[in-house]
Amino acid sequence: MLSLLKPELRDIPFVLAAPERGRKLIKAASAAAEALGIEPGAVVADARAILPSLQVLEEEPERAGKLLHALAESCIRYTPIVAIDPPDGLILDISGCAHLWGGERAYLKEIITRFKSSGYQVRAAIADTVGTAWAISRYGQVRAIIGQGAQAEALAPLPPIALRLEPAILERMHKLGLYQIRSFMTMPRSALRRRFGQLLLDRLAQALGEVKEPIVSIQPVEPYQERLPCLEPIRTATGIEIALKRLLETLYLRLLQEGKGLRKAILKGYRIDGKMQQIEIGTNYPARSVAHLFKLFELKISTIKPGLGIELFLLEAPVVEALSQEQETLWNITQGSEYKVVMNLLDRIGVRVGMDAIHRYLPDEHHWPERSVKLAASLQEKSPLAWRNDLPRPINLLPRPERIEVTAPIPDYPPMLFRYKGKIHKISKADGPERIEQEWWLQQGEHRDYYAVEDESGSRYWLFRLGHYGADNPEWFIHGFFA
Numbered sequence: 001m002l003s004l005l006k007p008e009l010r011d012i013p014f015v016l017a018a019p020e021r022g023r024k025l026i027k028a029a030s031a032a033a034e035a036l037g038i039e040p041g042a043v044v045a046d047a048r049a050i051l052p053s054l055q056v057l058e059e060e061p062e063r064a065g066k067l068l069h070a071l072a073e074s075c076i077r078y079t080p081i082v083a084i085d086p087p088d089g090l091i092l093d094i095s096g097c098a099h100l101w102g103g104e105r106a107y108l109k110e111i112i113t114r115f116k117s118s119g120y121q122v123r124a125a126i127a128d129t130v131g132t133a134w135a136i137s138r139y140g141q142v143r144a145i146i147g148q149g150a151q152a153e154a155l156a157p158l159p160p161i162a163l164r165l166e167p168a169i170l171e172r173m174h175k176l177g178l179y180q181i182r183s184f185m186t187m188p189r190s191a192l193r194r195r196f197g198q199l200l201l202d203r204l205a206q207a208l209g210e211v212k213e214p215i216v217s218i219q220p221v222e223p224y225q226e227r228l229p230c231l232e233p234i235r236t237a238t239g240i241e242i243a244l245k246r247l248l249e250t251l252y253l254r255l256l257q258e259g260k261g262l263r264k265a266i267l268k269g270y271r272i273d274g275k276m277q278q279i280e281i282g283t284n285y286p287a288r289s290v291a292h293l294f295k296l297f298e299l300k301i302s303t304i305k306p307g308l309g310i311e312l313f314l315l316e317a318p319v320v321e322a323l324s325q326e327q328e329t330l331w332n333i334t335q336g337s338e339y340k341v342v343m344n345l346l347d348r349i350g351v352r353v354g355m356d357a358i359h360r361y362l363p364d365e366h367h368w369p370e371r372s373v374k375l376a377a378s379l380q381e382k383s384p385l386a387w388r389n390d391l392p393r394p395i396n397l398l399p400r401p402e403r404i405e406v407t408a409p410i411p412d413y414p415p416m417l418f419r420y421k422g423k424i425h426k427i428s429k430a431d432g433p434e435r436i437e438q439e440w441w442l443q444q445g446e447h448r449d450y451y452a453v454e455d456e457s458g459s460r461y462w463l464f465r466l467g468h469y470g471a472d473n474p475e476w477f478i479h480g481f482f483a
Helices: 031-035 044-050 063-077 104-117 130-139 151-155 167-175 189-196 198-208 237-258 290-298 325-332 338-353
Strands: 014-020 023-029 055-058 081-085 089-093 225-234 260-271 276-287 310-322 361-363 373-375 396-407 417-420 423-436 448-455 460-466 475-481
Touching: 014 031, 014 044, 023 044, 063 081, 063 089, 063 260, 063 310, 089 130, 130 151, 130 198, 151 198, 167 189, 189 198, 225 237, 237 260, 237 290, 237 310, 260 290, 276 290, 276 310, 276 338, 290 338, 396 460, 417 475, 423 460
Parallel strands: 014 055
Antiparallel strands: 014 023, 081 089, 225 310, 260 276, 260 310, 361 373, 396 417, 396 475, 417 423, 423 448, 448 460, 460 475
């Protein structure tokens, strides 16, 4: 990676070093340095004795981990399941992906070529199991692609270290003359357990496919996800639109088959430089209409920066809901559906300003004003309660009451004026009080006496006094604004 950031080091021997126990040790060495016999773990002073012109760079403790994670993210273009295998490995679950590149051989060649073109030394292998692929990629000498069910044959000539065993186990094996996996592969498992422990049996079973080895992907795979690799990098808005339509059509067929509609969708584009671009939309109602969803995405396509080109598109639907036949019919009506027009409008507004800016409220079964309304999850949700219209309620209720300064002739009278945010409001009309008690089963506290008041300019407010009017200094608050 340093040879990419600093091209002048490409052909010069250099190492990364860090202090350890009072000495400076080499943590990594370039290919040119290793060719001269300088290897990781050596002392810098000894290495300079071999090569006085050796370039020594400081090792950053977190550099390797960050780089490995970035490389894993770049491999998502090849498969949705990519895991990190520290300190220098990646594990890709390529099930169902290789055919998109013309088969396993072309698929593996594409990955190796990409890494090598970026200056990395890479070895790779394809096998039915993680253990066998790991072993062949590091210690194999003949084949890089292991056929189905051929794990035992491929592992047999390899050294025991290829099974990812601990140094103590490897040392005991060497003392017993077990230099190849074939030397103990067919031994009774009980004898191996007594001599070497359970780890050897577990690793052998994983490599042979007798036990499934889980892969922890760096990103969770969305259940509703469609992929579209591109034969040539896409750099134009027209190309992005064509790819988006194909993905939406594919996703539509699956949603239609399962009777679902999406509430959120994300389009990701992986560029050839390793960077990723994405745009996101949300809907107020479960939808799967290709035309409608495309229009929502179309508003954001201009924000995608393709750079040198996008080679893989991913369409994800992380939030889906059941969609009834009646709901689907609404989307297919071409005229006369006011409901469809409203939903289209809300979705377009949501794409422009964000879905968080659109709210719908329903009445809730509480007397306390802050709890008397709740946020609706969708346009479809209904409440068994009706909005109250027998008592004055403000159209704009503050999330929390705000303290105000009030002048009142008598403590239990409506105020004559109040100061709110530095401005004095003289009250010309007032109605109240309406007493609202605390809901003692939810929270303890004083009751409130509410007044609906109107100032000289005609503006109307909802004010309340906290607690009994007999207090020496009663506290007053503003809680809402009438239309």
